[in-house]
Amino acid sequence: MFRALKYRNYRLFFMGQGISLIGTWMQQIALSWLVYRLTDSVFLLGAVTFCSQIPSFLLGPFAGVLADRFNRHRILLLTQFLSMLQASLLATLVLTNTVEVWHVLALSAFLGTVNAFDIATRQAFVIELVEKREDVSNAIALNSSMFNMARLIGPSVAGVLIATVGEGQCFLINAVSYVAVLGSLLLMRLKPFERIKQEHKVWQSLKEGVNYAFGFAPIRALILIVALLSLFGMPFSVLMPVFARDILHGGANTLGYLMGASGVGALVGALFLAQRKTVVGLGKVLVFTMALFGVALIAFSFSEILLVSLVCMLFSGFGMIVTMASCNTLLQTIVDDNKRGRVMSLYSMAFMGMAPFGSMLAGTVAEEIGVAYTLAGCGFLCAISIIPFALNLSKLRALVDPIYQRLGILPEIATGLQTASSLTAPPEER
Template structure:
């Protein structure tokens, strides 16, 4: 009978030290500090742009169109950006994308303070930022492996990243409200531009080992095909990405409909909307803390369908609730399910993907997670106009639960195929029981 044992030598931590153990790596510690400040600026700008567009135009259509246009490049370009991520030096590429993002924010600030800001240049700069994000996201995800030396700490680093992102999501909008009232939207753009200085400096201070680059004499399309075949030819990666795409398409757009629930269902105002969104963020933070406390990637494959089901059930229950307090609690649960599903998927993909194809695998992750967002938002808005916001969330939640069931049914095969990879990486030891030797 086979025994699956954690590899000897795993560093043991307890309590708070275990949750923050990835910070013992100098490069990741620098990255975490720089990104913590930069992400707050990013969320400040995310709030300011739609506010400015609606103030300038009063058009809900243009508000949605600018958001759609800014997200579409991620869907269209991410797979090809993954090829470049495997070809180029990820460290240098990440520095370039951060500098370009800083210039985009400063360009918005310059246009605002010179009274030249118009919807068309907001739209153009949003598309440019979308193109930058299409390259930045797979590069950033793949670069984690180069900062965290032990595969057993990779899940912890990804969970801390999620905590950082959701923490910024809670803090950023509050600061944006103060800045818009005092300095106008231009102040938000300027603060965001300045915030990138911290992440660029943190990257420059890192000591990165030379990266083996993909020097094959092949064109981008051939490498794209190779990445596609690898990603969707290996069943664990294929099912993880397909479930993530379903969750992102059918479940994630719940955020678009939150203003409808806040105003029409709970008869509240912007504060009600803020409570609901903050509750989702709190749930995500709780889930991220739990994932950060785990000592190994082993077992995450079982969490994925469970978390997806919790997310789907949470959406259905929320759509049926007319009590604000209960709905806030359900939003916490929904946020937990969402984060645990996406972060667990991220961790497993980065762990089992071959190093020379990791960028392409993570580009399909980006495409599934972020690239489907504009289509999901558009679909949710259209469906809500026909069957109402509650009916739309019920439909999306049921789809998420159905996807979780399909994944769970394939789970034994997924585990069977992923265990040899874990063994090759040294995450588990496969030992056959042998009779003890006796002295003769």
């Protein structure tokens, strides 16, 4: 389950990111609570999320080109430093009681711009930290488990801190937590970066990456699933402060419990993926978990009992992370190395870039018909959006099988002795 941790660079990355992500989740919860406390507006909750994520939609493809052309390690050092600067400014404004909503919107847009380059680069960089191809899926699953362990700890701690000392301390802790990830990046022993001479200009490279991703049906289908999950499913986190305060009649602690329960489910899902030894069969898994996520959201939307809501959040967290991580793993497995940054930027664009549209839409609709019916509609759309993928699963698998055979992933190819000639020989000679 933890085999990717045997690599020193990945181990450093795992620990540094784990500490930093706890602070990130603390900031996210504190930011939602701060905005809702200052404005009592569901629309502005959606607006803050929109500002923080729309840059990924606009800049994501260019970030992928950058990740394929330049030193990913140095890009990450810069993005993590800028993220620390953003958290420090936010902490200063809140702790001095000078914060206004426009400050939050502007700093959210700044962080979103940084994240547009950080996410695409980080997704491609993780592969460089694992020496053996067969351990890539485990590294991605452990990445998800680390993300969701932080998601379990961060909101719970944030809920307590908000209730006792206010939101400012959460932003301050997040700023300090970036020291861990910056330190881990600086301690890595990496091969000297060799810049490959690019024959194409930026626009041509971008076009090449888009044509490659959307010209191959399996990659196109996986990116579409992520986009639909992000558009219809991610708004649930934006509406959480409303459910915590107005429907479950709780406070910041209740919000922390709800997000923590979602984090527990997501952590279980990530560990479930980590113990899998092969990517074969992940298509059927993500069909089930996407449907599970939608049904769990519908059940949560009509619950007025905290215990029931926590159980629903548990299942929704499991369904969401297994679906997202499965799509990530499958993409990382089948994509060509020289186009990895661009494809993962499209993944990030679908993941982060569609969420702001969903958040704004959910916030606007919730003002009209209420949060319960809005979230129920989101859950229904998630559940039915996986149907076309399920119906075409066998056709998509047939297209991916040759790649699995070339990589030695399929059991009949992976077992026994493999030689270089067997990998390069025509299919009829194998």
